[in-house]
Amino acid sequence: MSFTKIMSFVAILVAAALYWSTTNVCRYNFAIEKKNNILNILTEEIDPSIGKANIYYYKELNCASVDWSFDYNRVIQNLETISVMVYQQLTTDIRGRSLE
Incomplete structure (x- = not known):
């Protein structure tokens, strides 16, 4: 995936x-x-x-x-923040060392 x-x-x-x-x-x-x-x-x-x-x-x-207003810039900023956090979780181990 x-x-x-x-x-x-x-x-x-x-x-x-x-x-x-x-x-x-x-x-x-x-x-x-x-x-x-x-x-x-x-x-x-x-x-x-x-x-x-x-x-x-x-x-x-x-x-x-x-x-309920839709703010495109806020959505993009939130998605960028979430994607960085998820990427960091997927690429580091529990001690904070890079898996690469």
């Missing part, structure tokens, strides 16, 4: 993992919001003096602020 095919395969796996994790976090946030709304409706019917449930998100986990 050539190095290009291996790098392409790794890139596809990383992209799939990132997409999967992002959609699962957003789905989880949606489920929490749905349960929160149901809880607030039940609380209002039982006793309005109890108060309402609130949801707090970490800034990094808020799906409303996900930046």
Whole structure:
């Protein structure tokens, strides 16, 4: 197998993992919001003096602020960095000596 095919395969796996994790976090946030709304409706019917449930998100986990813009230069820079790291892993042993 050539190095290009291996790098392409790794890139596809990383992209799939990132997409999967992002959609699962957003789905989880949606489920929490749905349960929160149901809880607030039940609380209002039982006793309005109890108060309402609130949801707090970490800034990094808020799906409303996900930046889906595509920056070609950033992608190229990230691919270059990843390819250098993978090449170093493939061409050095555990002590850092070159295998060539």
